[in-house]
Amino acid sequence: MTDTIFALATPPGRGAIAILRVSGPGVDAALAALGAPDLSPRHAALRTLSHAGRRVDEALVLRFPGPNSYTGEDSAELHLHGGRAVVEAASEALIALGLRPADPGEFTRRAFENGRMDLAQAEAVADLIDAETAAQATQALGQLDGRLSETYAGFRRDLLRALALVEAEIDFPDEEVPDNLARTAGPVLDGLIADLRGALAGARRGERVREGYRIVLIGETNAGKSSLFNALVAREAAIVTPIAGTTRDVLDADLVIGGYAVTLSDTAGLRDSDDPVEAEGVRRARARAEQAELRLWVRAPGDPEGVAAAYVRPGDLLVLTKADLDRAAPPPDREAIAVSTTTGEGLPALHDWIAARLARDLSGADFPAVTRERHRRRLEEALAGAEAGRRALDVAPEMAGDDLRRAADALARVTGSIGVEDILGEVFASFCIGK
């Protein structure tokens, strides 16, 4: 029999109101025992809750009889006065009545297991709670309302249609089979392959909106990278000294620019060094520069092109620092912005340039976006299967079925209609308690 679980759904600590959420078959018995036996479904009612002869609170109580609830089970919410002692007393009463505290994500896990939402929607719940930018929230809402799941389901329907056509032909083999398939299953698969490629092309964008767009400062030692880092994050996060080679570790900061999440990294100045600590710092700086979506090539007046030039890609920005000391003429062949962290000149222009770059790379009409590496890997598998199946149509149609089935399975795993056991723990472990 399923446990009846409870958890604080609001942040811990003192607050105006604290909500205890309860779900499972023992909900009605627990409500009755606390003094709220008579609640009509989904209507808030004020009740005096008590336990073991002691008043616990004057609370607003809501009852959601299953299956019409978030979890699909009998559920309830106790909207308590948000004092620590009140929450403590109510929790103790629920434990005494045989309920147990919920694990992280357990309410949403039950919603998934009861068919109230699929796995992509459950992930969207977690994303929505973690969302700190408007773009992240919009993306998570598009996934929560099932639009992303519907996209995957459409891909899967196409695959199954192609599979049915292949199987129908194979059952009546003759020399016409490849020609027939080229007319029937061929176009279905061609369309699907194009759609999957389109979804994958947008996947990096979805992941960057969710996880943050990676910007790395690179350049010679003493170029002013750490000073610029501090200016952009608006606090003295990195150590700045006149000594070349001050920064060793990569230093990351999360910030929001133009409504998008950004991870900005300060790095060690790129130079050859016999000092093993500095050499390791330079190795890490290079690795980061390669992973990032954008590199800001930081150069002070007189800096040589140096090693950084090898890491700069088309579309990166040259930032000419220390503009208060000397104004280096920007090279004619690349985009550049002159800044001074001493006077502040150029910093608003740099900020605006980054915001425009984020809007260019992260906003887009091909919604809903694929938002997670887990989804992207499965889509890549599905694409590989669809492409292999497509090739087999012409040469060995009897082989196409296996490829298409493999592709359809990969898609079913994204929404959790098959193969969930091995990933459920991973998906729900990152949730808040009470969700």
Ligand SMILES: Nc1nc2c(c(=O)[nH]1)N(C=O)[C@@H](CNc1ccc(C(=O)N[C@@H](CCC(=O)O)C(=O)O)cc1)CN2
């Ligand atoms: N107080 C409160 N606020 C909340 C939630 C909650 O659980 N409690 N939610 C939790 O994340 C979100 C809203 N999501 C919800 C989704 C479904 C149901 C629900 O009871 N659905 C039933 C009844 C629908 C109806 O009243 O028409 C159903 O779908 O059958 C409730 C909340 C955000 N705000």
Ligand SMILES: Nc1nc2c(ncn2[C@@H]2O[C@H](COP(=O)(O)OP(=O)(O)OP(=O)(O)O)[C@@H](O)[C@H]2O)c(=O)[nH]1
């Ligand atoms: N006048 C002036 N000095 C600057 C400016 N930006 C940085 N500096 C100075 O240049 C020196 C080096 O600055 P950092 O920000 O530590 O340079 P860095 O690129 O992080 O150096 P490493 O960590 O050694 O690679 C410090 O003395 C800063 O005060 C600027 O805009 N104008």
Ligand SMILES: [Mg+2]
């Ligand atoms: Mg530095």
